[in-house]
Amino acid sequence: MKRKYGIILLWTSLGTTLFFFLFFNDRKDLHTFMITLLLSTMYSFVLGFGNGFINEYLNKKFPWSEATRTRAVLSIISIVIGNFILVYFCNFMNYVVIQKTATIEDFFSSKYGLTNWFMINIALLITTFLHAKGFMEELRKTSKKEVVEQKLIAKSANAQFESLKNQLDPHFLFNSLNVLSSLIDENPQQAQKFTASMSKIYRYVLEQKDKELVTVEDEIEFAKIYCDLLKTRFEDSVDFAFEVEKENYRNYVVPLSLQLLLENCIKHNFATSSKPLMIRIFSDGDTLCIENNLQVREQIKESSGIGLSNIVQRYSLLTKRNVFIEKSENYFKVKLPMLSDKPNAINKEPEDEYKAYKKAQKRVKEIKGFYSNLISYCIIIPFLVFINLMTGTRNHWFWYPAIGWGIALAFRALRIFGLGDSWQDKKIREIMDQQKNRNNGNI
Structure with missing residues (x-):
């Protein structure tokens, strides 16, 4: 991990400590401040370093530019499973080990289920932002690299052609x-x-x-x-x-x-x-x-x-x-x-490359839209849960938008990364290859 990343997490810990100490604690003493600082630091660094490690590992093994679909699926799976484990670990340390407000049996009962679910959504928000940020940076680097490479190729080919003519x-x-x-x-x-x-x-x-x-x-x-x-x-x-x-x-x-x-x-x-x-x-x-x-x-x-x-x-x-x-x-x-x-x-490749570029541009726009929607989901749903619980009503109406929106996101993810136009294109290419092989066999 980069040193800059650790400094960001340290400032995040300090900021969340001050926020919870000033607005959610009745006791304003040194002991309460230190407990709040300890908990904020634990949540920030465990979730931050855990998700950062997952993101860096996926960047090395499955870069966005080389395996976009595989990386997207693995990111979604790792976000859900990784944060589920990390949040349960942090909450267990908080309520059972540090504050001792719950026993092990109480923690794994339905009493703390809603709290864990709420914290998982907050963690998903942070992790989704990290993965989306990584995707945007990789996309920017890849685009810049391709532009530079194309310019170098064009200059090299032009220089070579001029040399041959001379x-x-x-x-x-x-x-x-x-x-x-x-x-x-x-x-x-x-x-x-x-x-x-x-x-x-x-x-x-x-x-x-x-x-x-x-x-x-x-x-x-x-x-x-x-x-x-x-x-x-x-x-x-x-x-x-x-x-x-x-x-x-x-x-x-x-x-x-x-x-x-x-x-x-x-x-x-x-x-x-x-x-x-x-x-x-x-x-x-x-x-x-x-x-x-x-x-x-x-x-x-x-x-x-x-x-x-x-x-x-x-x-x-x-x-x-x-x-x-x-x-x-x-x-x-x-x-x-x-x-x-x-x-x-003479060369039809530029036209084909332009079509491929427009198609890739459309796909990038769809992927960016999906991640924007996912980030919005991770922000708005926890906010609705917070409002629902703070109003004291027994009717947990937040489940309706959470489930409905979540299903829509799942279908959109399948269309973009699994069963959408890419599946159709793959099937079309497969049929064309079969027809080409059949024609070659008849020659």
Whole structure:
């Protein structure tokens, strides 16, 4: 227990001592004050530390954020059983041991039943406040933690994406300048033509570098210009074939993905007039494929690994669909997912998360309402009992609101923590899983 908690209980003991000594004691002497202080301290510390220990134990074993339903049920059970035992212990010490106003037989008879019941309700009020306070604090910490985590994830993903995109400019420029430098000596006219094509390509790079996705049509047009550039250098050593269906042109792919894959084809394979490198770009269902015949060249220096890994990482930040790589003795193929959604609607998770957030918000509101109602019950019912007993009437009418309100609270607790919408959701998920498994079995 924290030291602050003990100080609070000490001040509570002193406050209740002064209250009962000044307003409920006819004798105003030191002995009476010390007896009142002893009793107040005993009730405050036994009930306070007892309930505090239960609350801390449940916080460690069943945190609100991880097991809300289980924790709520255990809290209700522990509140009732724990306070029943603690109150009976304190009252026994008060009336039988300290003040000696009752025998053991009298204490466990109906004579003290109403007193014990009244004290249990007071203790329930204090304990319910502690558990509700713990729930609110845990909810606030969890909400703040989730907000911070989501911000860090968003910043990390954005930084990672920007880092991946920034790899493209120097990578493309370096390779293009290498090609241009070799052409200047071999064929100056081709070098001029290459420079013109390179300016068009680099303009596209600058236009698309800040976009997450581009249309397949734009990427194909860009790839054709880049293939012309490669054709300028390699002439008959490289052949290209574009076989992409027109209906796929409005889909989306990661920008510059074809250019990086075309570079990989040239870099990792040798190409000659007698053994030309055949590069085919085509659509296959909802994927855009680039395939080449395998003519592996010996690598003089280790590859930078920017090309394919860059594409895979950028796709992983945008969609759950994977980039597939196929390799055999005769060919190498890469399949890029073509996305039918626009860039700002690629990921449906935010929408699902928003719905889940609204549902969670509604549930938290219901739980808060339940605890507010429970606290009100623990305040008002003991007050009604006090008024009923102080008026001296033999008709114990306080039982009617106590039982009626208590039944309503019990049903509300069952609806929130046991048999409400959560049960329906669980049943719906169970039926959907069964249907999904049945469908998978028929495939």
